[in-house]
Amino acid sequence: MMRMTVLASGSKGNSTVISSSRTRVLVDAGLSCRELLKRMALAGEDPAELDAILITHEHQDHVAGLSVLARRLQIPVFFTEPTHRAWVRMLTPRTTMSYAKWLDHVQREKEARAASVAGEYSEPEPLSRSGNPDVALDLAADPDEDDLCGSYGPEPAAKKPDPAYLPAVEYFHSGTRFSIGDIDITPFTIPHDAADPCGFVFEAEGMRMALATDLGYMPPNVKAALKRIDVMLLESNHDLEMLRDGPYPWSVKQRVLSRVGHLSNHATAEFLEKDYDGGASWIVLGHLSESNNVPELARLAAEQALGNHPTLLGNRVVLAHQAIPLDPITL
Numbered sequence: 434m435m436r437m438t439v440l441a442s443g444s445k446g447n448s449t450v451i452s453s454s455r456t457r458v459l460v461d462a463g464l465s466c467r468e469l470l471k472r473m474a475l476a477g478e479d480p481a482e483l484d485a486i487l488i489t490h491e492h493q494d495h496v497a498g499l500s501v502l503a504r505r506l507q508i509p510v511f512f513t514e515p516t517h518r519a520w521v522r523m524l525t526p527r528t529t530m531s532y533a534k535w536l537d538h539v540q541r542e543k544e545a546r547a548a549s550v551a552g553e554y555s556e557p558e559p560l561s562r563s564g565n566p567d568v569a570l571d572l573a574a575d576p577d578e579d580d581l582c583g584s585y586g587p588e589p590a591a592k593k594p595d596p597a598y599l600p601a602v603e604y605f606h607s608g609t610r611f612s613i614g615d616i617d618i619t620p621f622t623i624p625h626d627a628a629d630p631c632g633f634v635f636e637a638e639g640m641r642m643a644l645a646t647d648l649g650y651m652p653p654n655v656k657a658a659l660k661r662i663d664v665m666l667l668e669s670n671h672d673l674e675m676l677r678d679g680p681y682p683w684s685v686k687q688r689v690l691s692r693v694g695h696l697s698n699h700a701t702a703e704f705l706e707k708d709y710d711g712g713a714s715w716i717v718l719g720h721l722s723e724s725n726n727v728p729e730l731a732r733l734a735a736e737q738a739l740g741n742h743p744t745l746l747g748n749r750v751v752l753a754h755q756a757i758p759l760d761p762i763t764l
């Protein structure tokens with residue numbers, strides 16, 4: 434069994450759950466912790482069963498609820514090192530601390546925290562626990578986070594946690610396969626204006642799912658990564674004419690259109706027509722712009738492009754939403 438549940442997709446927040454029968458990971462946490470928990474409940478995904486969070490890049494629409502959610506669930510977060518650095522810098526813009534000093538500071542803070550609750554709370558093992566379904570999580574266990582994620586009373590006056598504190602951080606490298614539980618993960622570099630952005634291919638139980646959003650164009654390495662995929666979340670950000678005539682200032686239009694911006698309906702259709710191997714059961718179109726796209730235009734472009742492929746057994750096109758979770762896609 435493999436399942437993809439898109440909780441949100443678009444410039445106001447992105448988050449997707451990828452599951453095998455034994456392992457569950459959340460890709461990006463671009464809504465508030467509270468909203469993410471609400472959407473997981475709506476979609477029938479149990480947050481207590483998440484093993485890890487993976488981050489594609491540090492833009493706000495992919496990390497807005499990250500630290501609060503990770504602390505709440507006490508699960509590790511996987512980044513590339515440049516993305517982690519950029520994220521930390523974003524949360525502590527005025528700090529004069531070097532990165533090494535900051536890591537040291539975080540380590541000491543973690544030790545102090547563990548010491549202060551010794552006896553009632555044991556720090557999770559960073560990576561090895563991720564495949565272990567026996568670890569029970571009490572979602573209301575950490576009073577420090579309650580003010581930020583759920584209605585559990587007022588914020589404690591002192592002791593504001595470091596905004597970039599995470600229970601555990603693991604690094605991966607684009608192009609290098611790693612695994613979490615029984616899911617094999619291959620991150621691939623995407624062209625986008627962030628520190629070290631990536632997409633992912635997930636493989637478990639003989640099935641493969643891929644996520645590729647936030648990319649300015651389809652370079653050869655992405656086309657190669659998107660072969661033999663069963664469920665593919667693909668960006669279809671804007672309609673070129675709507676963007677050109679739309680409300681964005683010229684500089685923003687240039688950014689979106691650039692080689693490190695976002696994929697247009699046209700570019701996605703071109704990929705589907707010329708480079709896609711036609712083998713997916715489902716193609717999920719995501720990261721649609723609310724100002725410069727219309728879902729039916731995105732769908733039409735993709736379906737026309739897929740016209741050349743046999744659609745009897747697959748290539749069903751669905752659109753991911755910004756405001757509500759998509760029904761889980763299970764294989």
Ligand SMILES: [Zn+2]
Nearest residue numbers: 444492494647
């Ligand atoms: Zn984005």
Ligand SMILES: [Zn+2]
Nearest residue numbers: 490492625647
């Ligand atoms: Zn982005």
